[in-house]
Amino acid sequence: MSAPSAQSRVSPELIVLAGCLIALITFGPRASVGLFQIPMTTEFGWGRDTFSLAIAFQNLLWGLGQPFAGAVADRFGAFKVLCAGALLYALGLVVMAYASTPGVLHLGAGVLIGFGLSGCSFNLVLGAFGKLLPEQWRPMAFGAGTAAGSFGQFLFPPIGNVLIDSFGWHQALVIFAASVLLVMPLALALATRPTAGTATAGAANVPNQSIKQALTEAFQHRSYVLLVLGFFTCGFQLAFITAHLPAYLKDAGLSAAVGGWTLAVIGLANAFGSLGSGWLSTRMSKRWLLAWIYFGRSVAIAAFILLPASPVTSIAFGISIGLLWLSTVPPTSSLVMLMFGTRYMAMLYGFAFFSHQVGGFLGVWLGGELYEIYGSYTVVWWLSIALGIASALINLPIKERPVERGPALQPAE
Structure with missing residues (x-):
């Protein structure tokens, strides 16, 4: 087993294992949300736009809370943020379980789960990996953490179907x-210390750089802005498919089990896609990798x-879109670290993820709204x-x- 890093008393192997388990656990329920749409709307007589708005708020608030949760974790360490996020997430699921009005549904599924995810999802795990792991571990660890979240998507939807059939959706x-x-x-294994971070092979960290200076630097950097804008599409596509594919x-006459298994296949394929993306991120241009991923998604959706x-076509779509599902995360996170270092990673x-979640909000919300208007998801x-x-462009x-x-702003010698 490798020696612990300078930032942690825990070995790299245990850090990666704990982080991957956190990503798996937190991604699973969120990725299964589409299974609850028809049972909830049927029981309470709501339109799909009501359910969609709650999940849209979840995506938006997840993204809105992410920069703040990241800043707190960067400054004070990841452990407390992960624990607070887990508590909010769990509370939100319980409130959602007993929601009998749209307002309570929006509070639980939207506000509480959204802010909970911002504090305990794989994004915080990737930030901890960047600080705790040796440089040579990071690209593959980013891929592994993302893949673990994907494996949660593989495990939880079939389990969710079984639980709904056996005990009810509540x-x-x-x-x-x-x-x-x-x-x-x-989260104990990811307890980063409240320090300025370590140096990276990319941008050197700046000991005296404030949060305001870091944000000004980032949003005046054209490549970062392009990266953030491109990430919008990732959120739009993923959130729409997760919430509305079942x-x-x-509507096409297929069983609920097909929807659950398609989501599961997406998660399984994504585990391989994310690992492959992490590997490719160390061996080819990250911008070209991202361009091919986004273009490939468009081809898969069109087909x-x-x-x-x-x-057959549903499972085939699950495999193809799954290979490209979260494969954007390793090159995106690696580019952020390359450009600016790990201190404010x-x-x-x-903030890049906030753009992702604004896309997610619109994908889920428009899915429900346009379905109610046109009676289909074609648009x-x-x-x-x-x-x-x-x-891609x-x-x-x-x-x-x-x-x-x-x-x-150069580091002191």
């Missing part, structure tokens, strides 16, 4: 809430909606295709090098 959510509390003991397949819906990646599917092509001008800093 109890299924309560059981999911209990599983989220396992994050708290696991209902889309149900899926143009072919007749069937269990969690915060700056958090949103084609919008997803167009956004994928746009993001947006990522191409990115320059893969550390930010250029003036003498006043």
Whole structure:
């Protein structure tokens, strides 16, 4: 077993294992949310726009809280943030389980789960990896953490289907809430110290740089802005598919089990896609990797909606889109660290993730709204295709090098 890093008394292997388990546990219930749409709307007589708005708020508030959670973790350490996030997440699932009005649903599924995810999702795990792990471990650890979240998506939807069939959707959510509390003991291994961080092979960290200076530097850096804009599409596509794919397949005459297994296959394929993306991030241009991922998603979506819906085409779509699902995360997080170093890694990646979640908000919300208007999801599917092509083009001008800093912001010798 490798020796502990300078930032932690825990070995790199245990840090990666704990981080991967946290990513798996926190991603699973969130990725299974689409399973609860039809049971909830059927029981209470709500339209799909009501459910969609709650999940849209969840995505938006997850993104809104992420930079702040990242800044607190960067400044004071990750452990307390992960524990607070897990408590909010679990509470939100319980409130969602007993929601009987749209307002309570929006509070639980939207506000509490959204802010909970901002404090305990894989984004905080990646920030901790950047601080705690030796440089040579980081790219593959980013891929492993993302893949673990994907494996949570593989495990939880089939389990969710079984729980709903056996105990009802209310109890299924309560059981999911209990599983989220396992994050708290696991977070001990990711207890980063409240320090300025370590140096990286990319941009050198700046000991005297304030949060305001770091944000000004980032948002005046053209490549970072392009990266943030391109990440919008990732959130739009993923959130729309997660929330609405089971209902889309149900409308096509397929069983709920097909929807659950398609989400599960997406998660399984994503585990391989994320690991592969982490590996490729160390061996090829990250901007070109991102461009090909976004373009590939557009091709996969177009093929899926143009072919007749069937269990075979659904599973095939799950495999193809799954390989590209969160494979954007390793090159995106690696580019943030390359440009700016690790000191404000969690915060700056958090702002990129906020763009991702604004896209997620619009993807889920428009899915429900346009379904109620047109009676189908066709418009949103084609919008997803167009956004994928746009993001492929947006990522191409990115320059893969550390930010250029003036003498006043260079580290002291």
